[in-house]
Amino acid sequence: MTSRSVVIERPGEHRLVTGPRPEPGPGEVLVRVAAAGICMSDREVYDGHRDAAYVRYPVVPGHEWSGTVEAVGAGVDGGLVGRKTVAEGFRACGTCERCRCGDTSLCTAGYDETGFTRPGAFADHVVVPARLLHPLADDADLRAAALLEPAAVVAAAVRAGHAEAGERVAVVGAGTLGLLAVQLLAAASPGELTVFDPRAERAARALEFGATEARTPEEEGELTGRYDLVVETAGAPSTAASSCLLARRGGRVVLTGMFAPGATGIDPVHLSLSQLSVRSVFGAPSSAWSFAVRAFGAGMIDPGPLITHEFPLEEFGDAVACVGGGDPKVGKVLLRP
Known part of the structure; x- marks a missing residue:
């Protein structure tokens, strides 16, 4: 089985790569991406304007996303397969003082985030630790759910x-x-x-x-x-x-x-x-993720109307050019693998 991903080799240079489907390791899940949002942070990565401490090239961007669990690694509940989900981006350690106080976005183990230092969701698949998942209702709109990270x-x-x-x-x-x-x-x-x-x-x-x-x-x-x-x-x-x-x-x-x-x-x-x-506020702790997912499920927030443009992976260059271009008609831009 194969999987495609957008790789930014260095600022201003990207390519669409096809390779073997990634496999989840122990404690991880493989998610088939339904939609991934492009934000100004992704544009900064592409343009080379993000602080060097917060990006690692080459990188597969994509920290705002939704999808469906396709496979699980050792030690992960097999019942997650087929579940719609989103996941936290920060790879917090969970054991430092700040994490144990609930401030997972202030983890002292060092910055590590999906889409910036780890392969992200501008791809057919993304692998994340199962502990970071926030499963969604069976009838959840995955297109709108891609915006649960900014939410x-x-x-x-x-x-x-x-x-x-x-x-x-x-x-x-x-x-x-x-x-x-x-x-x-x-x-x-x-x-x-x-x-x-x-x-x-x-x-x-x-x-x-x-x-x-x-x-x-x-x-x-x-x-x-x-x-x-x-x-x-x-x-x-x-x-x-x-x-x-x-x-x-x-x-x-x-x-x-x-x-x-x-x-x-x-x-x-x-x-x-x-x-x-x-x-x-920089990022979101686990408690804010839980709050946003509950608010989404209860209908308190509806991110769907914010989406104005959708592109396939093959048109990443055109998609990222839309972001931050100043056109007031451009709202949220999605990649749809």
Whole structure:
């Protein structure tokens, strides 16, 4: 049996490789990939802009995915074969102090993640440790489930923000993370749920997903100090600082965007005088994955409408070019092996 995979040999160079189907080792499962999302992190890997400590070339990318268990290795329950599933990307050790406290995204054993340091899901098959699986319902939509990785990141942010009913909440950015955040936050019955994004199309979609109003970044000044909770998802050079200005005194800010060197710093004078609580999120711990999968199964989030483009593996070059190109009509891009 054979299996295909997209291999990025080095920045800017990729090829579609056909070889023997990978086999799961002890404690592992083999999953036939149904769909895999492409995000800006994958674009950074392709362009060579990802921090060298967080990628290992050559690499098969793909950390957002869904599929069906096709085979299991020694020591794994054979009943998993045929189950629809997603899986955590971080290969946390499970034994260090941080893991034992539940903070698996802060594992001290060193960074190791499917699609960056281990072969990912831009392929017909992916092999992952069985302990990282989150099985789905038999009738789960695997196309939509491919977005459960960003949903888990958003779940980590929303849980860290401790959103309460009746609060004024802002979401900065209406990309995939932002729109998923709107869905989860709307379920918490906020008094206001405002989304800030310069793109009218994205703002309109945010209103469909439960936001009470949409604003442009130019309108942030008139809303300084208004919000109990601000969830930043854009990762733009100025959004960490501007999100802190939107929060009221004593408010909470959660940063989920991936910032590049040179981004505007947060004013420490404002931070201390306003007594803000600021958290950042990088990836998602196991608890956030469980939360996102439950929310998906219960219908609290529906990632499907965020998908705008789908490509076969053979067209990976065209697919990755869509991501981060600035076209407001491009939402989530999937590879469909």
